Amino acid sequence: MTAVLDRLVPVVEAPAADPKRLWAWAKLLVGVGIVAALVWKVGADGFVDGLRVISAAEVAAALAIGLATTVLCAWRWSLVARRLGLRLPLPRAVGDYYRALFLNSVLPAGVLGDVQRAVRHGRESGDLGAGVRAVVLERMAGQAVVIAAGVVVLLMSPARDVGLVVLAAAAVVVAGYLAARRWTGTGSRWRRTIDDVRTGLLARDAWPGVALLSALALAGHGTLFVIAMRAAGATQSLEQLLPIVVVALLAMGLPVNVGGWGPREGVTALMFAAAGLGAAQGLTAAVAYGLLGLVASLPGALLLVRRGSTGSREMVA
Template sequence: MTAMLERPVAAPPVPPPAPEPAPRRGNARLWAWVKLLVGAGIVGALVWKLGAAGFVEGLRVISVTEVAAALGIGLATTVLCAGRWCLVARRLGLRLPLGRAVGDYYRALFLNAVLPAGVLGDVQRAVRHGREEGDLGAGVRAVVLERMAGQAVVIAAGVVVLVAGPAREVGFAVLAGVAVLVLVYMMARKLIGARSRWRRTFEDVRTGLLARDAWPGVALLSALALAGHVTLFLIAMHAAGADQPAGQLLPIVVVALLAMGLPVNVGGWGPREGVTALMFAAAGLGAAQGLTAAVAYGLLGLVASLPGALMLLVRRERLA
């Protein structure tokens, strides 16, 4: 009896931990569809209001000269943006040779242009680079920071260019700038992950973008890349028949480039065309001509990204 009383009582089994709630994929899918529908709605509204002639005319006004300019400017801007990516990635401790970065950036541009969401190419290059370097989070943060740097320079250029313009143009710029900031926040929250990682993200911003030996190079590369995009847009406007001085068209270009950062688009189409048409109408140049110019720029941007399709084919052959 004494032995039985002294025998230790077995502890009750510990219940297994409750499973973590699954992510709300339904909301993400719904938001993705909303973005596509809004972009498609903008395009549909333009067709309803201005007719389909603007889209057809945007294709007709492009000649071999514009195509050659798009390929040349596209090469320059892609190398500049890839260099910016290399600089940020190396500051975060990742290896990224310039040649490989240019190829990956071309692929991302092409995928962004042909896939509905408009950012899937960036997601692909971020995930691929992070996995190959053994640090998926750092790879994703490097791409997010690189894109944030580009958008920040566009916003800064918009403020500088538009602050002396008419009040309506400044209003458009502020609206587009706020929208781009919201987009950057949403991209960062979705790609970077949980709240516990925000401290690491802020540290990466300080190290990868704001350090003394980082921000001058990032700013210079971003400014040169922006100059290339502006030049290509001016070429598209000239092809569409806008013969006004570049100084008069520059505010419209900057606002249109800001609008391209809005998340509601279909492969980049929608806000760019809507804002350009509105800006042309506000400047007395005609909304139809603005639509033609924006469509021409969109097509030239697609042409500029076509080497990315070749990069995809080369990568498939290597994997085969």
């Protein structure tokens, strides 16, 4: 979530400054460092096995679950956008969300697809700022539900110490970002942000739908993660695996990844090891989930190609 905030807000508030660029590079280097540390400590076999364990059944499941979760998230985005006074039909939202998911998966920063959909929708709606804020709020809502779920299920985990560290890290990053925005932003800008949260997320006719859609989307992502774990050979009960899944999904929101890779694999390996299940198996499961997530986003690639060919025909005409 904070990665989205870091990259979306400057689009409409100020030109990119050198310190921000350095911070962006630093986050990417941390993500690369996590992956390198995993290869050093656990070995590269976990990454190779993550590809090997995926079968046609897992691919089909990824595409089906990906369709469901994308529709749910796009619906959430549409609800938030309407609360901010923007028109966003659901079919349009689904197409843009699919494209964003694919770009997030293949580009290093992991959030550039969200930047693209925010800016495009804002410009086409005639209010770039509102378009960006709608995407920020939509992603905030999803991450808030993941955090809430993490708090609820964490005590079930035998690896609760690792989970607490991840939760604490996420809380510190979010609090630090908000404090920095409050310190550097004007009073009117801060009040506008609070007003947007109240209007887009917390209003009586907004939060029930946003919360339900977020919970259902989380259930879909969690189901896909469990499928990846089963493919990696995990035979433990759902009660044992669920806390690991939720904390791993929460780790994905930390802004130190490369296209989503890094914290997810590190946290899953750590929690598998802490639960006595083996770090290598945890790494394989996380890699399998990452690859299945890429598969789930592939319709976005087709939509990008279609948009490109449509744009080319329009230019020729």
